[in-house]
Amino acid sequence: xxxxxxxxxxxxxxxxxxxxxxxxxxxxxxxxxxxxxxxxxxxxxxxxxxxxxxxxxxxxxxxxxxxxxxxxxxxxxxxxxxxxxxxxxxxxxxxxxxxxxxxxxxxxxxxxxxxxxxxxxxxxxxxxxxxxxxxxxxxxxxxxxxxxxxxxxxxxxxxxxxxxxxxxxxxxxxxxxxxxxxxxxxxxxxxxxxxxxxxxxxxxxxxxxxxxxxxxxxxxxxxxxxxxxxxxxxxxxxxxxxxxxxxxxxxxxxxxxxxxxxxxxxxxxxxxxxxxxxxxxxxxxxxxxxxxxxxxxxxxxxxxxxxxxxxxxxxxxxxxxxxxxxxxxxxxxxxxxxxxxxxxxxxxxxxxxxxxxxxxxxxxxxxxxxxxxxxxxxxxxxxxxxxxxxxxxxxxxxxxxxxxxxxxxxxxxxxxxxxxxxxxxxxxxxxxxxxxxxxxxxxxxxxxxxxxxxxxxxxxxxxxxxxxxxxxxxxxxxxxxxxxxxxxxxxxxxx
Amino acid sequence: xxxxxxxxxxxxxxxxxxxxxxxxxxxxxxxxxxxxxxxxxxxxxxxxxxxxxxxxxxxxxxxxxxxxxxxxxxxxxxxxxxxxxxxxxxxxxxxxxxxxxxxxxx
Numbered sequence: 038x039x040x041x042x043x044x045x046x047x048x049x050x051x052x053x054x055x056x057x058x059x060x061x062x063x064x065x066x067x068x069x070x071x072x073x074x075x076x077x078x079x080x081x082x083x084x085x086x087x088x089x090x091x092x093x094x095x096x097x098x099x100x101x102x103x104x105x106x107x108x109x110x111x112x113x114x115x116x117x118x119x120x121x122x123x124x125x126x127x128x129x130x131x132x133x134x135x136x137x138x139x140x141x142x143x144x145x146x147x148x149x150x151x152x153x154x155x156x157x158x159x160x161x162x163x164x165x166x167x168x169x170x171x172x173x174x175x176x177x178x179x180x181x182x183x184x185x186x187x188x189x190x191x192x193x194x195x196x197x198x199x200x201x202x203x204x205x206x207x208x209x210x211x212x213x214x215x216x217x218x219x220x221x222x223x224x225x226x227x228x229x230x231x232x233x234x235x236x237x238x239x240x241x242x243x244x245x246x247x248x249x250x251x252x253x254x255x256x257x258x259x260x261x262x263x264x265x266x267x268x269x270x271x272x273x274x275x276x277x278x279x280x281x282x283x284x285x286x287x288x289x290x291x292x293x294x295x296x297x298x299x300x301x302x303x304x305x306x307x308x309x310x311x312x313x314x315x316x317x318x319x320x321x322x323x324x325x326x327x328x329x330x331x332x333x334x335x336x337x338x339x340x341x342x343x344x345x346x347x348x349x350x351x352x353x354x355x356x357x358x359x360x361x362x363x364x365x366x367x368x369x370x371x372x373x374x375x376x377x378x379x380x381x382x383x384x385x386x387x388x389x390x391x392x393x394x395x396x397x398x399x400x401x402x403x404x405x406x407x408x409x410x411x412x413x414x415x416x417x418x419x420x421x422x423x424x425x426x427x428x429x430x431x432x433x434x435x436x437x438x439x440x441x442x443x444x445x446x447x448x449x450x451x452x453x454x455x456x457x458x459x460x461x462x463x464x465x466x467x468x469x470x471x472x473x474x475x476x477x478x479x480x481x482x483x484x485x486x487x488x489x490x491x492x493x494x495x496x497x498x499x500x501x502x503x504x505x506x507x508x509x510x511x512x513x514x515x516x517x518x519x520x521x522x523x524x525x526x527x528x529x530x531x532x
Numbered sequence: 533x534x535x536x537x538x539x540x541x542x543x544x545x546x547x548x549x550x551x552x553x554x555x556x557x558x559x560x561x562x563x564x565x566x567x568x569x570x571x572x573x574x575x576x577x578x579x580x581x582x583x584x585x586x587x588x589x590x591x592x593x594x595x596x597x598x599x600x601x602x603x604x605x606x607x608x609x610x611x612x613x614x615x616x617x618x619x620x621x622x623x624x625x626x627x628x629x630x631x632x633x634x635x636x637x638x
Binding site: 224 | 637
């Protein structure tokens with residue numbers, strides 16, 4: 038009887054937190070204050086009751102009250118400030134069960150993985166992996182858990198890639214996404230990628246924790262984006278967020294006067310003095326490019342310089358004259374031009390591949406050869422990777438769902454890198470093979486492996502690509518696949 | 533043929549050097565390398581110093597005996613700048629430590 042109001046308060050507290058995850062307006066502050074007040078009341082009542090239990094000599098009842106009524110409202114604080122620094126994997130797991138009703142294992146496993154990342158141990162990782170692998174089919178929580186395990190091993194890049202891949206997963210645990218979004222926001226702030234944070238906030242990619250909300254506000258103020266919070270609002274966000282001592286240093290001194298921080302400009306191209314003749318200019322540009330981190334502008338300038346040098350009559354005259362003076366075989370000058378162009382193309386292709394650069398729009402002995410080389414090399418590598426992936430349907434090699442997901446993510450990254458470097462032309466050439474193999478895998482994962490969210494994610498990606506390249510047949514089929522209802526642990530999601 | 537392995541740089545000669553000069557310089561360098569003379573252990577290229585070995589010297593002189601190979605070597609050596617300014621290291625996307633201070637690893 039006396040517990041009923043208490044249970045109502047608990048439900049209200051959770052409702053306030055759930056509502057907060059859906060908004061980024063003034064209501065965010067209202068829900069935060071409501072959740073804080075309700076948590077304070079809950080903890081106050083429970084501590085008051087347990088005090089009287091101790092006075093009455095029934096201390097064990099006091100312990101039960103604290104465990105069941107004080108700990109749940111304080112879970113976010115305990116998790117962040119106690120359990121993560123201690124690396125208390127199992128305690129995090131069990132306490133997190135108190136704060137979620139539906140599929141509570143999902144958030145609990147994420148909290149366990151978060152605690153593991155704070156203080157990694159082999160036993161903790163094995164315990165989490167065992168529990169994660171029991172959960173089928175794959176959903177967003179398993180991906181976040183795997184990402185935090187990677188973070189625990191010090192592999193921030195893998196963690197980042199996996200968390201970003203959640204965009205394609207239809208299963209949605211808001212509290213899991215909130216934690217994932219916070220890691221990504223903190224990681225981007227750590228790298229100084231404020232524009233990335235502002236872009237993510239603009240589309241509300243993840244529910245915002247108090248810390249994420251603050252970082253997004255700082256990012257908006259720094260980048261000068263639309264809807265950037267004023268100084269007062271930023272202070273309010275700072276008050277709501279944890280780690281105030283650290284985040285105080287991030288706050289702009291005067292938000293209105295804050296100069297937008299633009300992304301660092303790429304290194305200026307290795308300009309060579311214009312008075313140099315074409316061949317020395319090409320050699321100098323080539324050496325500069327090889328000796329520094331290659332960028333698109335530097336590559337374009339070098340290719341242009343070589344094309345100009347090798348088609349320059351002065352170069353041909355010099356080669357012909359020297360070939361005669363050296364008593365070189367007949368046709369040596371033309372052969373030397375071809376060999377130099379080939380050597381230069383090889384070297385530039387190697388540099389472009391290493392830096393993930395596309396072929397510059399230059400036409401000449403080097404420009405044309407480089408474009409052909411890069412396009413063919415990337416297409417061949419992509420086709421081979423997609424073929425290997427699809428071949429597993431027939432060779433019986435069954436992998437864990439998370440490994441299937443990681444392989445797809447790796448292929449998607451390679452495809453995106455090639456498409457970015459090669460442009461729409463390469464994208465159009467690469468898509469048909471990616472589509473046929475990807476679609477086969479999506480069907481196999483749905484029908485044979487019952488990995489609905491994974492299959493749906495592949496179809497979503499294929500649909501986005503089909504729309505980009507304008508493949509009508511693929512758009513039609515992928516649209517139908519994406520409209521299928523996807524069974525998830527949070528309910529069936531209509532595509 | 534990479535620029536740092538260009539025969540003219542390996543032998544420390546100008547692209548105008550005659551065949552006799554090339555042979556003489558190669559013999560001299562091989563002798564100095566055999567005796568371990570410090571001056572002969574490295575050679576200068578536009579991309580910095582490189583280690584000189586007897587094999588590299590023999591390969592360089594053999595390449596320059598072939599008129600076509602010499603033509604290619606001359607094309608690079610004659611038109612290369614004397615040296616490149618030391619380029620600053622590319623800016624690394626290094627961690628500022630904020631992630632750790634905000635309770636997240638790594």
